[in-house]
Amino acid sequence: MTTGKTLSKKVILIGNFGVGKTSLTRQFVYQKFSDEYLTTLGVKIDKKVVEVGNDLVNLMIWDIAGEVSQTRVNTSYYLGSNGIIYVFDLSRPSTYEHMEADIEYVQKLLPDVPILRVANKADLLTEEQIANISVPYDFLSSAKTSQNVEEMFLKLTKAMLQ
Amino acid sequence: MAKSLYIELFEKAHQDFVQEAYLTILLSEDAEILYSNNTLTNLEPFYGQSIYPVFPFLEHLLQPNIPELSINLLEASLNQTNIKYRCIIKSFEKESETFFFVILQNVEWHYQELFRIQQERNEAVISKEMAILKK
Numbered sequence: 001m002t003t004g005k006t007l008s009k010k011v012i013l014i015g016n017f018g019v020g021k022t023s024l025t026r027q028f029v030y031q032k033f034s035d036e037y038l039t040t041l042g043v044k045i046d047k048k049v050v051e052v053g054n055d056l057v058n059l060m061i062w063d064i065a066g067e068v069s070q071t072r073v074n075t076s077y078y079l080g081s082n083g084i085i086y087v088f089d090l091s092r093p094s095t096y097e098h099m100e101a102d103i104e105y106v107q108k109l110l111p112d113v114p115i116l117r118v119a120n121k122a123d124l125l126t127e128e129q130i131a132n133i134s135v136p137y138d139f140l141s142s143a144k145t146s147q148n149v150e151e152m153f154l155k156l157t158k159a160m161l162q
Numbered sequence: 163m164a165k166s167l168y169i170e171l172f173e174k175a176h177q178d179f180v181q182e183a184y185l186t187i188l189l190s191e192d193a194e195i196l197y198s199n200n201t202l203t204n205l206e207p208f209y210g211q212s213i214y215p216v217f218p219f220l221e222h223l224l225q226p227n228i229p230e231l232s233i234n235l236l237e238a239s240l241n242q243t244n245i246k247y248r249c250i251i252k253s254f255e256k257e258s259e260t261f262f263f264v265i266l267q268n269v270e271w272h273y274q275e276l277f278r279i280q281q282e283r284n285e286a287v288i289s290k291e292m293a294i295l296k297k
Contacts, residue, residue: 042235
């Protein structure tokens with residue numbers, strides 16, 4: 001039982017379509033995974049309570065429909081965001097080619113909001129193939145194997161509390 | 163057909179296709195439920211209480227400085243069922259007090275139609291990309 005505060009934080013997952021944003025959320029919230037690709041329309045909202053020290057954090061997770069560029073996303077979705085997870089698919093270079101431009105655009109809308117770059121679908125590549133990808137990322141993840149899924153959300157939650 | 167029958171038809175259609183598909187809620191500046199048309203869910207037992215336990219996503223959307231906000235497709239849970247909404251929030255002042263008027267439209271039918279189109283488009287783009295990478 002915690003004795004601290006209860007806080008509410010909004011996390012948005014952004015990135016190209018088909019990179020695994022919904023699968024990462026589903027793995028984190030429900031500990032489930034499916035190989036079937038189902039596109040997200042608009043925004044899908046889930047909630048999970050995370051314990052950080054003595055505090056409880058209600059994470060409102062906004063899984064935003066993937067777009068080739070973040071400039072095409074309705075800016076209302078970003079409103080009140082406290083943390084950002086930018087997801088790309090390691091097996092599709094097109095999903096990380098414009099990552100820095102996308103992040104720059106979002107950071108202008110949400111200055112001072114912590115952001116994580118997540119390289120997803122690590123299970124599809126060999127260690128050697130991953131080593132050859134030169135884009136920077138904070139977490140190498142797999143929604144399928146749950147690699148780093150809890151860790152990334154926890155790291156972002158802690159960053160949002162600072 | 164007599165005019166009275168048109169009116170009857172209109173009222174029935176309005177009830178079935180408009181009124182039943184829209185949940186409208188009047189909120190105070192502190193997100194307290196003041197009044198609702200109570201479609202989609204009955205909010206009457208929660209009058210005077212916060213809207214956030216019912217619709218937690220509103221917590222990050224109610225902004226008094228934004229007169230109108232619209233989210234065209236939002237999927238969220240209501241009474242453990244996932245529902246697809248169009249969400250419109252209007253904020254206004256009356257006698258120096260701020261209020262929010264929230265409109266949640268059930269767009270399940272619209273979602274199914276859009277989903278089919280978007281799914282096909284995304285699958286085609288991804289398949290094409292993967293085929294090029296395999297060459």
